[in-house]
Amino acid sequence: MDRIGVADTMFARYDMGAEAVDELEHCPLHGDRFEIRRRTVPGFKDLGVACKKLIVEEGCAIVVALAMPGRAAIDQVCAHEASQGIMLAQLLTGTHVLEVFVHENEEDDPALLAAVCVDRARKHARNAYWMLYEPEQLTRRAGQGIRQGYEDAGPIATPSL
Amino acid sequence: MDRIGVADTMFARYDMGAEAVDELEHCPLHGDRFEIRRRTVPGFKDLGVACKKLIVEEGCAIVVALAMPGRAAIDQVCAHEASQGIMLAQLLTGTHVLEVFVHENEEDDPALLAAVCVDRARKHARNAYWMLYEPEQLTRRAGQGIRQGYEDAGPIATPSL
Amino acid sequence: MDRIGVADTMFARYDMGAEAVDELEHCPLHGDRFEIRRRTVPGFKDLGVACKKLIVEEGCAIVVALAMPGRAAIDQVCAHEASQGIMLAQLLTGTHVLEVFVHENEEDDPALLAAVCVDRARKHARNAYWMLYEPEQLTRRAGQGIRQGYEDAGPIATPSL
Amino acid sequence: MDRIGVADTMFARYDMGAEAVDELEHCPLHGDRFEIRRRTVPGFKDLGVACKKLIVEEGCAIVVALAMPGRAAIDQVCAHEASQGIMLAQLLTGTHVLEVFVHENEEDDPALLAAVCVDRARKHARNAYWMLYEPEQLTRRAGQGIRQGYEDAGPIATPSL
Amino acid sequence: MDRIGVADTMFARYDMGAEAVDELEHCPLHGDRFEIRRRTVPGFKDLGVACKKLIVEEGCAIVVALAMPGRAAIDQVCAHEASQGIMLAQLLTGTHVLEVFVHENEEDDPALLAAVCVDRARKHARNAYWMLYEPEQLTRRAGQGIRQGYEDAGPIATPSL
Numbered sequence: 001m002d003r004i005g006v007a008d009t010m011f012a013r014y015d016m017g018a019e020a021v022d023e024l025e026h027c028p029l030h031g032d033r034f035e036i037r038r039r040t041v042p043g044f045k046d047l048g049v050a051c052k053k054l055i056v057e058e059g060c061a062i063v064v065a066l067a068m069p070g071r072a073a074i075d076q077v078c079a080h081e082a083s084q085g086i087m088l089a090q091l092l093t094g095t096h097v098l099e100v101f102v103h104e105n106e107e108d109d110p111a112l113l114a115a116v117c118v119d120r121a122r123k124h125a126r127n128a129y130w131m132l133y134e135p136e137q138l139t140r141r142a143g144q145g146i147r148q149g150y151e152d153a154g155p156i157a158t159p160s161l
Numbered sequence: 162m163d164r165i166g167v168a169d170t171m172f173a174r175y176d177m178g179a180e181a182v183d184e185l186e187h188c189p190l191h192g193d194r195f196e197i198r199r200r201t202v203p204g205f206k207d208l209g210v211a212c213k214k215l216i217v218e219e220g221c222a223i224v225v226a227l228a229m230p231g232r233a234a235i236d237q238v239c240a241h242e243a244s245q246g247i248m249l250a251q252l253l254t255g256t257h258v259l260e261v262f263v264h265e266n267e268e269d270d271p272a273l274l275a276a277v278c279v280d281r282a283r284k285h286a287r288n289a290y291w292m293l294y295e296p297e298q299l300t301r302r303a304g305q306g307i308r309q310g311y312e313d314a315g316p317i318a319t320p321s322l
Numbered sequence: 323m324d325r326i327g328v329a330d331t332m333f334a335r336y337d338m339g340a341e342a343v344d345e346l347e348h349c350p351l352h353g354d355r356f357e358i359r360r361r362t363v364p365g366f367k368d369l370g371v372a373c374k375k376l377i378v379e380e381g382c383a384i385v386v387a388l389a390m391p392g393r394a395a396i397d398q399v400c401a402h403e404a405s406q407g408i409m410l411a412q413l414l415t416g417t418h419v420l421e422v423f424v425h426e427n428e429e430d431d432p433a434l435l436a437a438v439c440v441d442r443a444r445k446h447a448r449n450a451y452w453m454l455y456e457p458e459q460l461t462r463r464a465g466q467g468i469r470q471g472y473e474d475a476g477p478i479a480t481p482s483l
Numbered sequence: 484m485d486r487i488g489v490a491d492t493m494f495a496r497y498d499m500g501a502e503a504v505d506e507l508e509h510c511p512l513h514g515d516r517f518e519i520r521r522r523t524v525p526g527f528k529d530l531g532v533a534c535k536k537l538i539v540e541e542g543c544a545i546v547v548a549l550a551m552p553g554r555a556a557i558d559q560v561c562a563h564e565a566s567q568g569i570m571l572a573q574l575l576t577g578t579h580v581l582e583v584f585v586h587e588n589e590e591d592d593p594a595l596l597a598a599v600c601v602d603r604a605r606k607h608a609r610n611a612y613w614m615l616y617e618p619e620q621l622t623r624r625a626g627q628g629i630r631q632g633y634e635d636a637g638p639i640a641t642p643s644l
Numbered sequence: 645m646d647r648i649g650v651a652d653t654m655f656a657r658y659d660m661g662a663e664a665v666d667e668l669e670h671c672p673l674h675g676d677r678f679e680i681r682r683r684t685v686p687g688f689k690d691l692g693v694a695c696k697k698l699i700v701e702e703g704c705a706i707v708v709a710l711a712m713p714g715r716a717a718i719d720q721v722c723a724h725e726a727s728q729g730i731m732l733a734q735l736l737t738g739t740h741v742l743e744v745f746v747h748e749n750e751e752d753d754p755a756l757l758a759a760v761c762v763d764r765a766r767k768h769a770r771n772a773y774w775m776l777y778e779p780e781q782l783t784r785r786a787g788q789g790i791r792q793g794y795e796d797a798g799p800i801a802t803p804s805l
Contacts, residue, residue, distance in 0.1 A: 008303050013317045015304030040299040042288045042307070045244070045260055049251040056255060070314075074264065077241055080399055083367070085248045087407045090371040091414060092252060094378060099367055103396065110317040118320060127364045138362040142330050143337030143390075146364070153392075156335045156432040159440060169625050174639045176626030201621040203610045203629070206566070206582055210573040217577060231636075235586065238563055246570045253574060271639040279642060402721055405689070409729045412693040413736060416700060421689055425718065449686045460684040464652050465659030465712075468686070475714075478657045478754040481762060491786050496800045498787030523782040525771045525790070528727070528743055532734040539738060551787075553797075557747065560724055568731045575735060593800040601803060 002034040004128055005054035005063035011043040012068035014114050016100060016121040020064045023125035029133055034061075044069065044101070045078060048085020055093045062128045066100040066121055079103070096131060098124045102149065120149035163195040165289055166215035166224035172204040173229035175275050177261065177282040181225045184286035190294055195222075205230065205262070206239060209246020216254045223289045227261040227282055240264070257292060259285045263310065281310035324356040326450055327376035327385035333365040334390035336439040338422065342386045345447035351455055356383075366391065366423070367400060370407020377415045384450045388422040388443055401425070418453055420446045424471065442471035485517040487611055488537035488546035494526040495551035497597050499583065499604040503547045506608035512616055517544075527552065527584070528561060531568020538576045545611045549583040549604055562586070579614060581607045585632065603632035646678040648772055649698035649707035655687040656712035658761040660744065664708045667769035673777055678705075688713065688745070689722060692729020699737045706772045710744040710765055723747070740775060742768045746793065764793035 004024055008017030017038060024036050037058045041050045044067035054060040065086055069079035083099060090097050100120050107113040127148075130137040145153035165185055169178030178199060185197050198219045202211045205228035215221040226247055230240035244260060251258050261281050268274040288309075291298040306314035326346055330339030339360060346358050359380045363372045366389035376382040387408055391401035405421060412419050422442050429435040449470075452459040467475035487507055491500030500521060507519050520541045524533045527550035537543040548569055552562035566582060573580045583603050590596040610631075613620040628636035648668055652661030661682060668680050681702045685694045688711035698704040709730055713723035727743060734741045744764050751757040771792075774781040789797035 010299055010302040010305060010307035012304045013306040013314055014319075015316070017303050038300065039296070040303040041257070041292070042259065042285065042299070042309070045248065046257060048248060049255060049257055052252060052255055076399075077237075078244075080403065081241065081244045081248060083400075083403045084245065084406065085252060087367065087370060087403060087410070088248070088252045091374060091407060091410045094371060094374050096363070096368060096371050098364065111320050114317055114320040124364065131363070135361070138332055138364070139360065141332040142339050142362040143334045144332060145335040146332035148364070153335055155337070156436055158336075159433050159436040171621055171624040171627060171629035173626045174628040174636055175641075176638070178625050199622065200618070201625040202579070202614070203581065203607065203621070203631070206570070207579060209570060210577060210579050213574060213577050238559075239566075242563065242566045242570060245567065246574060249570070249574045272642050275639055275642040398721075402725065405722075405725045406728065409689065409692060409725060409732070413696060413729060413732045416693060416696055418685070418690060418693050420686065446686065453685070457683070460654055460686070461682065463654040464661050464684040465656045466654060467657040468654035470686070475657055477659070478758055480658075481755050481758040493782055493785040493788060493790035495787045496789040496797055497802075498799070500786050521783065522779070523786040524740070524775070525742065525768065525782070525792070528731065529740060531731060532738065532740055535735060535738055560720075561727075564724065564727045564731060567728065568735060571731070571735045594803050597800055597803040 003037050003060045004034050005060035006038045007047050007050045008066040014117040016066035016117045019118050019121035020125040023122040027129045044082035048089045051097045052089040055095045063097045064128050065097050069103045071105045100124045116149040123148040164198050164221045165195050166221035167199045168208050168211045169227040175278040177227035177278045180282035181286040184283040188290045205243035209250045212250040212258045216256045224258045225289050226258050230264045232266045261285045277310040284309040325359050325382045326356050327382035328360045329369050329372045330388040338388040338439045338443040341443035342447040345444040349451045366404035370411045373419045374411040377417045385419040386450050387419050391425050393427045420450050422446045438471040445470040486520050486543045487517050488543035489521045490530050490533045491549040497600040499549040499600045502604040503608040506605040510612045527565035531572045534580045535572040538578045546580045547611050548580050552586045554588045581611050583607045599632040606631040647681050647704045648678050649704035650682040651691050651694045652710040660710040660761045660765040663765035664769040667766040671773045688726035692733045695741045696733040699739045707741045708772050709741050713747050715749045742772050744768045760793040767792040
């Protein structure tokens with residue numbers, strides 16, 4: 001049985017991990033080809049090693065890492081450090097970790113912010129599933145301006161030569 | 162016997178390491194399942210390798226790393242470098258290090274700053290304990306806007322679909 | 323048979339990967355000495371490990387990694403993180419990855435932006451080919467102010483001694 | 484016989500390496516328990532690998548790395564890169580390297596700047612000695628606001644609970 | 645026979661690699677104790693892995709890496725990334741790489757810019773030679789404010805105690 005990991009934080013103000021888990025549970029091969037492993041850490045700087053542990057210790061073939069950087073300036077620096085940790089986890093293990101960060105300052109309205117959380121968490125959970133079992137779904141959308149959290153930007157036109 | 166590491170600095174203006182040690186000594190399994198190893202270094206840029214040594218040489222299963230970046234602009238760059246060192250220590254060892262930094266400019270009033278030090282050091286010491294022995298404490302609080310040093314921010318509401 | 327990898331994203335708003343593949347298919351040794359492996363990921367932060375997988379798992383001797391960072395400030399930070407991932411992939415594998423990033427804010431006119439995408443993707447695909455099979459093409463152009471996406475800047479004059 | 488390394492640069496405008504060497508030569512166990520190895524490189528970006536070589540090739544148990552970043556904006560970026568190299572040297576070898584950087588813009592008066600160089604170089608040389616042979620000297624000063632180059636900042640008061 | 649590597653780019657607007665090669669060819673032990681290996685890549689972000697290849701695949705004992713970051717803001721970020729790659733190449737191999745970057749915005753006058761290129765490339769080529777065969781040349785100049793590309797800054801006076 002394959003495993004897909006979900007790593008999230010207590011710091012985030014929306015339970016994005018639960019959204020990712022629910023999305024994965026509704027994927028066609030859940031229970032047949034893969035099961036889910038979840039790990040919650042205090043804050044996003046703890047995600048890097050949590051992802052590495054999900055991969056190395058729990059055998060996850062791919063991980064979705066979810067977090068919500070706060071509004072303060074220092075939070076942006078910390079988000080950068082957290083991203084570097086997730087990047088390092090990927091490169092050291094040779095395994096994809098899809099980073100799902102929703103910055104608290106993306107939306108002032110909590111309802112809109114929560115909607116971004118739901119959409120981004122679910123789309124990236126689906127991306128993780130595709131990367132493992134249907135990679136052609138991604139190639140088909142190459143260069144199409146696909147977004148998570150918001151509507152797709154779409155492609156720009158091919159230059160007339 | 163497991164070991165939990167505490168790494169701190171001479172540079173910090175409050176003895177956060179002592180707070181973390183005291184909190185850990187009051188955790189249920191102290192003395193039965195785990196003991197504490199402490200290591201003090203000159204400044205926070207020395208914490209990364211100190212944490213690695215606590216993990217690799219002293220066998221710590223998790224480490225709490227405490228520091229107080231100063232008010233100068235250069236201190237912010239150094240804090241970033243220190244964080245990258247702690248991140249690298251985690252990724253290279255596959256072991257969690259909870260970074261407990263209290264920036265001296267978080268509070269102008271020394272009494273308030275000291276209170277932040279106490280609260281953040283103790284809560285993260287408790288987090289370290291939970292991560293080892295009660296991980297469900299963290300999952301239960303996933304996405305709940307949990308903070309250390311200050312009051313919890315709390316969760317935002319689920320969007321009505 | 324050697325392999326040249328092409329890694330690209332769904333996020334990009336132009337199918338730069340297709341341009342690189344087409345350029346490589348028109349190189350003299352295509353089909354005789356090398357074949358192409360393509361892998362599409364959600365966004366550019368996923369390129370680092372995708373390149374490592376193309377090198378380690380698929381045996382690519384060189385990779386072209388293509389992406390389009392967006393216009394927002396946060397996109398610049400993410401581009402930096404993505405570049406660091408690609409750098410790490412190169413250094414850990416000892417294999418070249420040519421980074422082909424077209425920043426969406428390089429041109430306001432979509433037609434001009436697309437033209438930059440085409441030119442930069444194709445020139446770097448050709449560079450990858452040269453690095454494998456005709457390295458003297460690069461040495462011959464050392465210090466000549468060669469550009470991709472735009473016209474060459476050209477060399478500055480030798481100082482009269 | 485243990486070894487303590489001293490790495491410094493031709494770029495620096497004060498011979499901080501000589502100060503560190505002199506301080507170490509006056510430590511109680513010099514000649515009995517440890518000897519000194521010195522290595523000078525062109526600039527501070529060369530210190531990271533110089534430290535690694537002192538540790539791996541020369542068997543140093545700890546290293547003091549001294550440099551003077553210049554006044555230009557680019558020097559600050561280079562100092563950051565140099566620090567990252569020193570950090571990496573530490574993490575890859577599991578060995579402490581005490582970074583002793585005196586920024587040329589810390590003082591306008593050359594006499595004051597030189598005094599900072601002397602004080603910081605000597606105090607960190609002593610710290611290196613303590614870390615190897617008297618680590619309790621550091622723990623005793625944990626959280627006491629200890630500084631190098633300037634007077635100690637001192638501790639802030641414990642909050643009244 | 646030892647080998648000294650020279651890595652440079654097509655992007656640079658002056659053939660700094662040729663200057664470094666010429667300087668090395670005029671060093672006393674050229675042809676007797678060492679020979680030169682040169683490798684040209686598209687841009688400076690490709691230098692890190694090029695240096696690693698010169699060291700690991702071609703057996704170079706030291707490398708000189710030359711590049712010219714452009715005038716745009718994005719070029720500064722890329723230069724930082726390129727430097728990090730060169731740093732990583734050094735730390736992973738335990739081998740010195742002397743980074744010779746001439747920023748295009750150091751001089752507005754092309755003739756002056758070219759003169760900086762020549763001076764910096766040649767002095768660092770000589771430094772590489774010294775580091776291998778005459779390291780005492782560097783120690784003798786420790787803390788003397790030595791510069792490449794411009795005149796030496798010189799030392800500041802020793803503080804009167």
